[in-house]
Amino acid sequence: ETGVTQSPTHLIKTRGQQVTLRCSSQSGHNTVSWYQQALGQGPQFIFQYYREEENGRGNFPPRFSGLQFPNYSSELNVNALELDDSALYLCASTSGGASSYEQYFGPGTRLTVT
């Protein structure tokens, strides 16, 4: 059973650019959530995808968007990058549909915006 994987590990972008982060969910999991973790803070919920549909969204602007594919892998896209977008981006997957509570996290992508 493979765990949650994320790519790339690190990324440096310039303000105003766009970025795409990728996540492969754990085998058998059909729900993926994305989180932003700023330095010294806990993860903050961005949105969740269940069976390729957005299934909940946190307090993030529309320039944060996502996709889930038929194999349940997922992408997080951020447009018009701002300096405050610098953070660790975590993806987590769950099994048993959207009502499963126990999420399994990937190692994250460290995004630096300069």
Next chain:
Amino acid sequence: DQQVKQNSPSLSVQEGRISILNCDYTNSMFDYFLWYKKYPAEGPTFLISISSIKDKNEDGRFTVFLNKSAKHLSLHIVPSQPGDSAVYFCASSDNYGQNFVFGPGTRLSVLP
């Protein structure tokens, strides 16, 4: 407006003793609570959970206590081991797992 608070940024405990990590929440609609452990350069790892219909859940060295009237939960680790040194996050959900709210974390150091 922090809905989940972990007021102790750090905690140091001697190996073999009990570690107690605390978490307070403000949203009375939260119905499920989880604890995660995070090592540097890794994602958070699920430790233990409790639903709002229970007041205690135990798994090996880890026990979580929930006091709904006080909106407080705690994680007890007995006995503490050096490998337990990590950042611990408390998380809560009120919507069937669609939106987890995390606390800021407590860094636990277990001293040999």
